[in-house]
Amino acid sequence: MDADLIVVGHGLAGLVATAEAVAAGRRVALVDQESQANLGGQAFWSFGGLFFVGSPEQRLMSIKDSVELAWQDWCGTAGFDRPEDHWPRRWARAYVEFASGEKRSWLAGIGMRWFPLVGWAERGGGRAGGHGNSVPRFHVTWGTGPGVVAPFEERVRAAIATGRVVLHDRHRVEELIIESGRVAGVRGVRLTPDAAARGVASSREPVGDFELRAGAVVVTSGGIGGNHDLVRAQWPARLGTAPARMHTGVPAYVDGSMQPVVQSAGGRLINGDRMWHYVEGIENWDPIWPGHAIRILGGPSSLWLDARGRRLPAPLWLGYDTLATLKHLRQSGFDYSWVLTNRAVAGKEFALSGSEQNPDLTGRSIPAVLRRARTEVGPALQNFLDHGVDFLQADDIATLVAKMNGLAGSTLLDATAIERLVRDRDAQLGNPFAKDAQVVALHNARAYRGDRISKRAFPPHALLDPAYGPLVAVRMHVLTRKSLGGIETDLGARVLSVTGDPVPGLYAAGEAAGFGGGGVHGYAALEGSFLGGCLFSGRAAGRAAAADT
Numbered sequence: 444m445d446a447d448l449i450v451v452g453h454g455l456a457g458l459v460a461t462a463e464a465v466a467a468g469r470r471v472a473l474v475d476q477e478s479q480a481n482l483g484g485q486a487f488w489s490f491g492g493l494f495f496v497g498s499p500e501q502r503l504m505s506i507k508d509s510v511e512l513a514w515q516d517w518c519g520t521a522g523f524d525r526p527e528d529h530w531p532r533r534w535a536r537a538y539v540e541f542a543s544g545e546k547r548s549w550l551a552g553i554g555m556r557w558f559p560l561v562g563w564a565e566r567g568g569g570r571a572g573g574h575g576n577s578v579p580r581f582h583v584t585w586g587t588g589p590g591v592v593a594p595f596e597e598r599v600r601a602a603i604a605t606g607r608v609v610l611h612d613r614h615r616v617e618e619l620i621i622e623s624g625r626v627a628g629v630r631g632v633r634l635t636p637d638a639a640a641r642g643v644a645s646s647r648e649p650v651g652d653f654e655l656r657a658g659a660v661v662v663t664s665g666g667i668g669g670n671h672d673l674v675r676a677q678w679p680a681r682l683g684t685a686p687a688r689m690h691t692g693v694p695a696y697v698d699g700s701m702q703p704v705v706q707s708a709g710g711r712l713i714n715g716d717r718m719w720h721y722v723e724g725i726e727n728w729d730p731i732w733p734g735h736a737i738r739i740l741g742g743p744s745s746l747w748l749d750a751r752g753r754r755l756p757a758p759l760w761l762g763y764d765t766l767a768t769l770k771h772l773r774q775s776g777f778d779y780s781w782v783l784t785n786r787a788v789a790g791k792e793f794a795l796s797g798s799e800q801n802p803d804l805t806g807r808s809i810p811a812v813l814r815r816a817r818t819e820v821g822p823a824l825q826n827f828l829d830h831g832v833d834f835l836q837a838d839d840i841a842t843l844v845a846k847m848n849g850l851a852g853s854t855l856l857d858a859t860a861i862e863r864l865v866r867d868r869d870a871q872l873g874n875p876f877a878k879d880a881q882v883v884a885l886h887n888a889r890a891y892r893g894d895r896i897s898k899r900a901f902p903p904h905a906l907l908d909p910a911y912g913p914l915v916a917v918r919m920h921v922l923t924r925k926s927l928g929g930i931e932t933d934l935g936a937r938v939l940s941v942t943g944d945p946v947p948g949l950y951a952a953g954e955a956a957g958f959g960g961g962g963v964h965g966y967a968a969l970e971g972s973f974l975g976g977c978l979f980s981g982r983a984a985g986r987a988a989a990a991d992t
């Protein structure tokens with residue numbers, strides 16, 4: 444035997460599973476198709492937002508939260524409605540309890556800290572029992588994604604130094620070895636060495652075969668977002684047709700290549716049609732991976748228009764209901780939409796997702812964070828305003844709309860109609876109450892101290908007021924990101940077969956397992972629950988596989 448257990452995938456879930464198995468005294472072979480430069484996988488690039496319930500940060504912001512409210516929100520969002528939701532639903536309950544309890548003390552105990560202004564992601568569809576977070580729960584980790592990866596990477600590197608973990612990088616798994624009805628190892632190809640920097644697509648040229656044997660295998664191979672062919676093949680009809688043009692929100696190694704491998708070994712994949720793609724994708728002016736796009740996490744002030752310049756219906760505003768907006772826009776007949784705002788709002792309400800887009804938080808620099816708070820437009824957004832192909836600016840609507848039509852290569856947008864929309868919206872701002880549902884939502888957001896202090900809900904003002912200008916238009920495309928479905932597992936992270944029995948010796952966690960059970964989120968997510976799902980399911984898989992070997 445080459446190790447007690449093998450972990451396939453050195454992303455966050457794989458690191459957590461490995462660290463747990465080592466803590467239980469096991470020897471681990473950690474296998475990944477990428478080089479060591481990519482340790483931590485997608486989580487390194489992430490914003491580091493974590494879903495906590497009833498946290499000290501929430502209390503500091505006077506947010507009242509509870510496990511009951513979080514469970515109501517989770518169920519209203521997930522919409523579990525299939526027989527295969529049996530394990531996902533049980534994982535969901537366990538995860539919400541974890542996020543309301545042990546999660547924070549565990550992570551704080553290994554050195555993690557969070558930014559005090561709790562973010563309010565996925566504010567929902569307007570119904571108390573429906574989609575969305577009733578209260579802010581998105582806790583950005585101090586150090587963003589790298590800050591989430593660091594404690595686990597440290598543990599795994601320490602175990603590599605003592606020989607408890609052997610890293611087999613540039614090893615691509617293509618088969619699970621089955622002997623006497625039990626998964627006993629992995630086979631695949633060694634890939635040619637490649638010095639590509641972290642996140643940059645690397646060569647897939649094979650230079651030989653390999654085989655490793657162990658008492659159990661844990662699959663933590665991530666989702667499918669980097670593989671547009673798979674995303675298209677699994678795209679659900681309920682969201683319309685897949686866009687002809689999509690951006691990519693994940694590195695190329697998020698390729699779904701382990702899915703058929705697990706199926707061939709008898710594992711069952713469920714909920715493949717459930718996916719979490721964003722509609723606010725902007726082309727990265729400085730890309731790292733192929734088709735690299737950034738997601739704008741927006742606030743409630745900007746107007747969102749379809750390709751013909753029609754305002755999206757309530758409550759489809761930036762940051763409210765990702766999948767309802769995606770579904771609506773897929774019926775518009777175009778692959779893009781527009782946000783219309785001004786420089787002051789963009790500067791405060793647009794957060795850019797990704798560790799490299801937030802060097803102040805990623806670098807844990809208090810002076811830089813304070814500088815951002817005092818600056819009208821931070822350097823990352825300014826780069827997009829200066830170099831991003833999707834960003835347009837002008838002092839008046841007629842000029843802006845002419846530029847928008849120029850970028851789209853069409854004459855779909857009518858400046859007079861768009862100016863009317865903006866003026867109608869601006870006329871709603873004379874009172875602290877309003878008829879326009881989006882303006883009402885803006886007032887509501889400002890009742891939350893965190894949004895008011897950070898200006899994530901900008902003080903109400905006329906978008907056309909030149910003091911806040913120039914006007915800004917942003918063209919946005921769909922950006923592929925998370926796979927909500929995946930390998931079906933029980934609460935012990937054991938991979939299940941089509942008969943519902945565990946496949947002996949096989950475990951799965953992280954995005955590959957739908958963040959737990961084969962789809963802990965159901966149809967939709969509350970955000971911050973992906974990293975959390977990797978931590979929770981990775982830990983469960985590491986413990987269970989260690990106990991089994």
Ligand SMILES: Cc1cc2nc3c(=O)[nH]c(=O)nc-3n(C[C@H](O)[C@H](O)[C@H](O)COP(=O)(O)OP(=O)(O)OC[C@H]3O[C@@H](n4cnc5c(N)ncnc54)[C@H](O)[C@@H]3O)c2cc1C
Pocket residue numbers: 451452453454455456457474475476477481483484485486487488489490491492493614615616617663664665666692693694696697698699700701796797798925952953954955970971972973974975977
């Ligand atoms: C820009 C960005 C921002 C994000 N922000 C947040 C956030 O704020 N909050 C949040 O909760 N989530 C966020 N996410 C999502 C979250 O980061 C991911 O869902 C999570 O990190 C997935 O981790 P994983 O370990 O399951 O998989 P991955 O990180 O994808 O790792 C899988 C690994 O498996 C390897 N692999 C795959 N197939 C094979 C094979 N056949 N053989 C060998 N190796 C293989 C891959 O090379 C890869 O290294 C973000 C993601 C991105 C990209």
